Amino acid sequence: MTEPHRALELMERLVRLVGQTGHAHGMKPAQWDALRYLARANRFSRTPGALTAYLAATKGTVSQTVIALERAGLVEKSQHPGDRRSVRLELTPAGRAMLKDDRIEAVRRALARLTPARAAALEDGLQALLSGLIAEGGGRPFGLCRACRHFGKDAHGPGRHLCRLLGEPLTHAESDQICVEQEAA
Amino acid sequence: MTEPHRALELMERLVRLVGQTGHAHGMKPAQWDALRYLARANRFSRTPGALTAYLAATKGTVSQTVIALERAGLVEKSQHPGDRRSVRLELTPAGRAMLKDDRIEAVRRALARLTPARAAALEDGLQALLSGLIAEGGGRPFGLCRACRHFGKDAHGPGRHLCRLLGEPLTHAESDQICVEQEAA
DNA sequence: CCTAATTAGTATCGTAACGATACCAATAAA
DNA sequence: TTTATTGGTATCGTTACGATACTAATTAGG
Known part of the structure; x- marks a missing residue:
């Protein structure tokens, strides 16, 4: 309909x-x-x-x-x-x-x-919508590095993380960037 | 920032x-x-x-x-x-x-x-965001006719409405369409 | 009335976006 | 060592777009 x-x-x-x-x-x-x-x-x-x-x-x-x-x-x-x-x-x-x-x-x-509550609800809804679209269309989420299942938090010491997929060290700043390989944890 | x-x-x-x-x-x-x-x-x-x-x-x-x-x-x-x-x-x-x-x-x-609650929150957030953008940029809202301050509900009888701005009759179906002249009630 | 000024829309130009296709070089798989 | 795959570029034809210039119909001002 x-x-x-x-x-x-x-x-x-x-x-x-x-x-x-x-x-x-x-x-x-x-x-x-x-x-x-x-x-x-x-x-x-x-x-x-x-x-x-x-x-x-x-x-x-x-x-x-x-x-x-x-x-x-x-x-x-x-x-x-x-x-x-x-x-x-x-x-x-x-x-x-x-x-x-x-x-x-x-x-x-x-x-x-926007009020904080509204903004948070909007973000949540947008994220859910985007996830749904990507699931249907086969795209990539491009989520944050630190929310990835390959993210090894503090693997090299405090604030010195690791990407387990690529075997590369990650600074704290990098863990807040988006990544083409990201998969939700 | x-x-x-x-x-x-x-x-x-x-x-x-x-x-x-x-x-x-x-x-x-x-x-x-x-x-x-x-x-x-x-x-x-x-x-x-x-x-x-x-x-x-x-x-x-x-x-x-x-x-x-x-x-x-x-x-x-x-x-x-x-x-x-x-x-x-x-x-x-x-x-x-x-x-x-x-x-x-x-x-x-x-x-x-989406869950109904999420969808409703998303719609609410989108509406608020769009209103904010329009307020800043000077566009038009293109809202629904029946939510307009010029909408005269049932002015010509039940289900027979009126646009007070243009002086034109409106069917019930038309009151659910979007309008270039719409201003929120 | 008559002349602006405004409004609704079209025409044309140059640049960028885009999918499609073809192509090349480097790497990975057989 | 072929062969397939991957990462990227080149080129083509169509559309999108802003900018500008234009026409015609309507409205405002005197």
Whole structure:
């Protein structure tokens, strides 16, 4: 049935409004999305491939977006140490500066104006909805490192954690970033 | 400050995933958005201008999207009775049929899988967030007709309502549609 | 009335997004 | 050592989009 489901209408409208915040400073929505992702992804996840999974796009499209960001001096590429096919992406200082003028801050401010209870309920609902969509569609959750089943808390001492999947040490700061390999604990 | 606000990350990701549902049947996301809007908007709101406000785009862009839908036989234009500048948009039977295959139904299904309490809290949070964004950005809410301050319930008898702003009668079905002129009661 | 000013919409341009397809090089599997 | 897979780029055609310029119909001001 096509029962209206007001929440769906609200989602659609919000998608539109949030999407249209991405036309500032001569940049495009997809470029902002990529920039924001790179600011929040851990070092294993700052690659064109992980970005492709995050954006749910095709790799050709993402490749072009990354090239545009590179030309604009907002992102730099380097080689992955162990795999010469793989590319590492890093924000440049200019890229980080650009994020300070991100118009999506308007959404963050609107979130901050909600009552704490409402905001918490919204976050909970969004998380549940996203999980449901990912379960149906086969995407990746891109959850926080510290909430991952491969996360070895304090494995190397207090505040010095471990990714058991990749066998790599993790700083405390890194454990708060998102990861392409994350699976809920 | 730039405290991460997990809800914002979830929103961004959801925006992406929901947006990418719009590539089915040779159509584009903006075309689905327009089609869905026309299915839910009341007769005063089925115009290129109202669609422009809803999509938060520019009228040039929307004009082209509408032309594409018209060429595809999904939408028909007619003249507004009283104002010869204005264009009325109507879904054709083919347009309504197309909506039955809307891939955003995946989102509706994911919503339906939430517990009722969670779904209600999500709807409440989304509504509050959207209101906040609109208050800051100056958009229109596009709320339901029956929740409008111009809504005259049963003004012409039981189930025969009135829009006091436009002086037009409203059927019961119409009072459940969204309106470009809506202002919360 | 008559002239602005406003409103509703279209046309055109240039850039980016996007899926699709084809391709290349490095790595992993057989 | 083939062969398959993986990570990424290149190119094409269509659409999205903002920007700008335009037309025609309506409304406001004098």
